[in-house]
Amino acid sequence: MKKSAFLGTLAAATFAAGFAAAGTLDDVKAAGELKCGVSTGLAGFALADANGVWDGFDVAVCRAVAAAVLGDGSKVKFVPTTGKTRFTALASGEIDMLARNTTWTFSRDVDLKFEFAGVNYYDGQGFMAPKALGVSSAKELDGATVCIQTGTTTELNLADFFRANGISYDPVPIETNSEAQAQYLAGACDVYTTDASGLASTRATFESPDDHMVLPEIVSKEPLGPLVRHGDNNWGDIVRWTLNALITAEELGVTSANVAQHSSEAGKNPEVNRLLGTEGDLGGMLGLDKAWASRAIAVNGNYGEIFEKNIGVNTPIGIARGLNASWTEGGLIYSAPFR
């Protein structure tokens, strides 16, 4: 009797776990917080300050989604993940979404069963070397010791790049960015390779950033973006359109400063009205209320504001918009229309 009750509970628990993935939106609402996977610490993208408050470019996406869904951008539980643990954490339901400079690739989308919500940063893999090394191109790195973060597309690109150029190297796989930094600064590796944005961010934290340079070669395409589990299309739509709302807001000139004013009454531009819910009910179609996008924008501002505040040219990271400028200014950041 007791045993069967035990087995029954176990079975119920297993099935419950199996079906939990079905309604992420309900789970998030029930929990009252969004569990968002971020990096373990990458200045400008996701970094906890001395009080444990997370801030950064990827963190802003989490906060925008939390604001859209829960009405409060601070109701986020940030789960630091390494390159290795992130997919397991997402697949197992430990986190609801992953915003951790993750490259959108075919196998991750199709084989690992994830759903990329879009691209929030167009990146490419680069190399950083001390100026004292006297290297001006990655093709001169024959025989060099290269530090890489393990569990990323980086190590595959690296293998391909050196193979294609017919030069040898000695890979040193490392789990986190801070360990890689320690080894690179101690001279245990000649160069450090990761996404160019990560290099800029890491370099900014060095004591003397000017002693190091990023080599001109960008050896891969790395479209980074937030992702969710495959199979819950509604949740995927929420994350995708929250990101699109931030991008569209920049395009339409809706900023954190004027979003409240625009949201209070319908204005002249119908697309702004649709976006902010003063006309139509796009939020209702997502299973949210009308003001979802207005809240998402109010937390950290639009895409451009988030970029400039966290990683832009006026920050220590100092990344120019480049490919990540809005399409209206010659970049690749482009959102499907809100209608």
Added chain:
Amino acid sequence: MTAIPDPSKKGFKFSQLLYDTRYRSMTIQIIALFGILLFFGWLINNTASNLATLGKPIQFKFLGEPASYDINQRLLDYTSRDTHLRASLIGLLNTLILAFMGCITATVLGVAIGVMRLSKNWLVARVMTLYIETFRNIPVLLWIIIVFSIMIETMPTPSAFRSGEASMMLYDSIAITNRGVYVPEPLFSRSLGDWNLFGTSSLRFGISLDLVVILIILFGGIFASRKVKKNADKIQNETGMRPTTWWKRLSLIIFPVAIILWILGLYLGYPELKGFNFKGGTYMRNSLIALWVALSLYTAAFIAENVRAGIQAVSKGQSEAAHALGISSSRTMSLVILPQALRIIIPPLISQYLNLTKNSSLAIAVGYMDLTGTLMGITLNQTGRELETVLMGMAVYLAISLAISSVMNWYNNSVKLVER
């Protein structure tokens, strides 16, 4: 008089399975066995069907696909175009070599420290106690990271050798850098080549024929040397005089090996600074050294305690009797105490070897590509096959552990007290 009927003559009834004490325990055990099998069957089936629902049914096809990543320490040939299976094999060999080196040094250190801990010299005994308590009470992961950090922060970089800030040791033959240690490697000008097994498959394996020949000759020499020893024992038993044999025994081992090395044309390949790194010579990576040192020191502390316990378990009368016979202290230790202590030392020693082997899976902390780093690390990550890779990893560690324990149990049987 009524005779009591014999129940067993009456044929077998099913109720006997429950009411007859001869069968009852068997019945209960069989039912329990079925229950357990059903439970595990249900668990496995549930896992498999849930994974199938997720769209990731259990399959091992990924092992045949190209791994696409590079591994720094390779004992066999490997490129990024090889399969995941081969990458796992390379990782496995890295695990095995680390475990092998670690077990040997941990044993040597552990025995020495355990004996010294019982020393009558107050200072030596206290220093050893301090060593043991420090090492076994701090997690091994910290030791690994400490040793590694010390290496990368204090040793010179290869570029320091170029600018002359650092120089090689022993007539420019050994280079100690923060990327590892380069020592001269033995090369053969008249090499016999490799013996390639398994053709071009993922499990292809080249065995150096030079090494095989040297090992055969070495073991032949050791065998002959033991013959000489036996002969000497016989003469000693018969006449009471032991002939001097050490030079015979030593030359039987050394000369054949020296001759075969000369025939094969042994020469040393010295490391040289070329480009970014040293080239040539045998390269022991900083990660391997850090793991080796940390695991050896850590496990040695436990082995030392086993050794001390084993020695103290031999009754004091034994050593007193040996002293009474006029046997010197060191011979008392090696001829009387240790052979008896070994019987107590070996069973816990097996677990220490197993612990060391399993602890070697912490290697990824310093970027050493062992089985955990390849199969359960990058392969897992790139293919997304968590369950399959982890199951395979578990099976391999289980197999390694069982192999170590069977070898050690065999050794234990050969030294244990034969009771009459």
